[in-house]
Amino acid sequence: MLRLVQDFSAEKLEQTAALALELGLYGYAAVNDLIKRPGQRFPREGPFTARKSSERARRRLLPVTIPIGESAMLIEPLLQLLNKLKLTGMLGALQRQFSDPDAGALRFEERLAMLLQHELAERENTRFSQRLRIAALPQPACLEDLDTHIPTRHLDPAMISTVRDLGWVAQHLNVLITGPTGIGKSFIGAALAHAACRMNYHVRCFRLPRLIDELARAHAFQRRATFLRTLAKADLLLIDDFAITPLTDQSKRDLLEILDDRYDKSATIITSQLLRGAPRNSCNAPHIVMH
DSSP states (O other): GGGGTTOOOOHHHHHHHHHHHHHHOOOOOHHHHHHHHHTTOTTTSOOOHHHHHHHHHHHSSSSSSOOOOOSSSSHHHHHHHHHHTTTEEEHHHHHHHHHOOGGGGGGGHHHHHHHHHHHHHHHHHHHHHHHHHHHTTSOOOOHHHOOOOGGGOOOOOHHHHHHHHHHHHHHTTTTEEOTTTTHHHHHHHHHHHHHHHHOOOOOOEEEEEHHHHHHHHHHHHHHHHHHHHHHHOOOOOOOEEEEEOOOHHHHHHHHHHHHHHTTTTTTEEEEEETHHHHGGTTSSSSSSEOO
16 A cells, blocks of 8 residues: 555545545555545545544544535445445445436435335345245245136135235134145145245245155254254244155154144144045135134
8 A cells, every 4th residue: 555655645645544544444445546536635634643533433434425416526435335334225226316317306314215215125125035035935926816716716705815814824823725636726825925925924835745855854964853943933834735645654743743833823834635624516626724
């Protein structure tokens, strides 16, 4: 950094370093960028003193104001600061405001409110994406794509409306979806799980064969108790394709442990081809039972 004295005076370099410390920018790249800006303004108090700079840095984060509607000199350091603080929503919104000629007509409070709204929306979208990734839905599905007016599906609009509002998740109830292959059981289960993710619920989804494999792996690595605790913490657990093949005694005991841990504490969705309890006149339609 001292090599900059070859092109600039020592006093200007010292003043630039003081300004960089005020802005919270450290390193050669920041000082080099500031010192080469034409018409750069420096602190009035003159050369840098460590005590004054540290006290000033604690009192305020960004001492240089950026005028609205004018050519700001320190826009790039401000964007770097937002990126360093991981305020990506505010960063993108601020960049759009700088490129929008009509944004200069807004008051400071309005611009700040827009930045905060974008940051909040960005964080909510990030959390939603993380919940979807953890849930591992068996297929992309949402309730808005579920058409209850197709006559061949024989869907009960009253029951669909009941499970759609997700009040049963908060009440720790369970949903059983049964019917033959190809009538949309897995789609309805995945759509309900997707809606639960949108409502900030912690969701986990497994096809039963995959769940049995995970349990066997947990047994092998002596992590069975940890895995069972992880499943018990989920607000909603979706088990798809339940009992399509005979289960071993160990698998039955593990499933009993999972369901027993979740009883009256969390909600569970099970989809199965078993038709017990379903009305005979609805053998070609998904039958939804809540209990």
